[in-house]
Amino acid sequence: MTADAMRLVFAANWKMHLGPSDTRAFMRAFLTHYARRPDRRVIFFPPALSLTTLVDALRDRPDIEPGVQNIHWEDKGAFTGESSAPMARDAGAKVVLVGHSERRHVFGETDDETAKKMAAAVRAGLVPMLCVGEKIEEREAGQTQAVVVRQLRAGTSVIEPHAIAGILVAYEPVWAIGTGKTATPEDASATHQVIRHELTVLVGDKAAAIPILYGGSVNQGNAQALLAAAEVNGLLVGGASLDPEGWSTIVRT
Ligand code: 13P
Numbered sequence: 054m055t056a057d058a059m060r061l062v063f064a065a066n067w068k069m070h071l072g073p074s075d076t077r078a079f080m081r082a083f084l085t086h087y088a089r090r091p092d093r094r095v096i097f098f099p100p101a102l103s104l105t106t107l108v109d110a111l112r113d114r115p116d117i118e119p120g121v122q123n124i125h126w127e128d129k130g131a132f133t134g135e136s137s138a139p140m141a142r143d144a145g146a147k148v149v150l151v152g153h154s155e156r157r158h159v160f161g162e163t164d165d166e167t168a169k170k171m172a173a174a175v176r177a178g179l180v181p182m183l184c185v186g187e188k189i190e191e192r193e194a195g196q197t198q199a200v201v202v203r204q205l206r207a208g209t210s211v212i213e214p215h216a217i218a219g220i221l222v223a224y225e226p227v228w229a230i231g232t233g234k235t236a237t238p239e240d241a242s243a244t245h246q247v248i249r250h251e252l253t254v255l256v257g258d259k260a261a262a263i264p265i266l267y268g269g270s271v272n273q274g275n276a277q278a279l280l281a282a283a284e285v286n287g288l289l290v291g292g293a294s295l296d297p298e299g300w301s302t303i304v305r306t
Contacts, residue, residue, distance in 0.1 A: 061280060062221065062264045062287025063304045064096040064182065065294030066122065066150065067103075076103040079297050080110035086301035089116045094264075094287070095304055096148050096182075098122045101136050108145030120148035120182075123156055126169035128177070138170075138177030149174045152208055153184045154227045164207035171208050175216045182221040182266070182289070183208040185248070189228035197226075198247050205251050218259035221266065222248055223289040229269025231291060238282035241267045245284035273299060276306045 071079055076099055087095070098120040099107045108119050125135035141149060150156075151174060152167035167183075174181040185204040187197045201224065209217045224244050226236050236244075245265045252260035267279050268289030279285055294300045 060092055060094045060264075062094045062096065062266055064098065064120075064148075064223070064266060064268075064287065064289045065300060066098045066153070066268075066289055066291050067100060067295060068122070068155070068291055069100055070295055071099060071103055073103050073106040076106045077110060079295075080107065082297035083301055084110070084114060086298060087304055089114070090305075093304060094118070096120050098148070098150055101141075104141070104144050104146060118147045119145050120150065121146045121179075122150050122153065124149050124151075124170055124173055124177075124179070126166065126173045128173065138173040138179050142177045142179055147180060148221070149179045149181055150223075151181045151183050152204065154186055154225055154230055158188070158227060164204060167204070167208050168211045171220075172211045175212050175219075180219060180221065182223055184223045184225055184268075184289070186225040186227050186230075186269070192226065192228065197244060201244055201247060202251050205248060209255055214256045214259075217252070218256045218263065221264045221287075222252070223266040223268050224248060225268035225289060231270065233270050235270045235275050235279070236267070238278045238285070241279060242282035242284055245282070249284050271303070273302050276303045280306060 096118045097107055101121055111117050121141045124138045124141055125132050128137050128139050151170045156162040171181050185201045187200040191200050229235055248265050252263050264286040265284055266287040266289045267285050271288045271290045272293045
């Protein structure tokens, strides 16, 4: 396992919150609460319009990685309203969320589109964080593993093994997102072990260094127990990442 894989990953997905002014204020506060730590990897996914403000605020903090929440799979073209991976890279993003549950289930993104976005990210030199997770009806039908494995295989189907070895994976059960219902550490761990196994099938020993994050109603009260579960290498947090003090408390967990 590499030193990198030993670092816990804390990723803030702001969704459609915090425009440029709020981003500036947030980062001013957050940076006073979070000094660089070599055992932590911290990533922010602001709205696209706030990315350059975030990048600017992090000029003296190269330890914190800016990201974007979504990209189009084409590099450029007549796609009104979309942003491409090369543009995100040019604006300072290093990481990109691909296949987030809201992209899949609110905007109807398919496995095939997710795969093309993974390829676009890799082409542009962005690190993709591939999000997977089952809906409540799939969980109740005992399909959690099958769904997660399907999404993982689809998302990695068009990138080379060396690129797969460089991704991050986030397991976010759809029923736990924004609902206050969290998977138990045991449930999260069980699915993370399935993901690790599948990654091992894809890239062998290198799978051990791929961070697998848990997401879904993570907060200050449950972060520690989730991080203590086997194969949970970090957290992807929505609501609880919107307050700089609260988020810094989670990052320092
Ligand atoms: P919440 O933490 O608000 O449940 O959101 C989780 C999520 O979707 C992060 O990507």
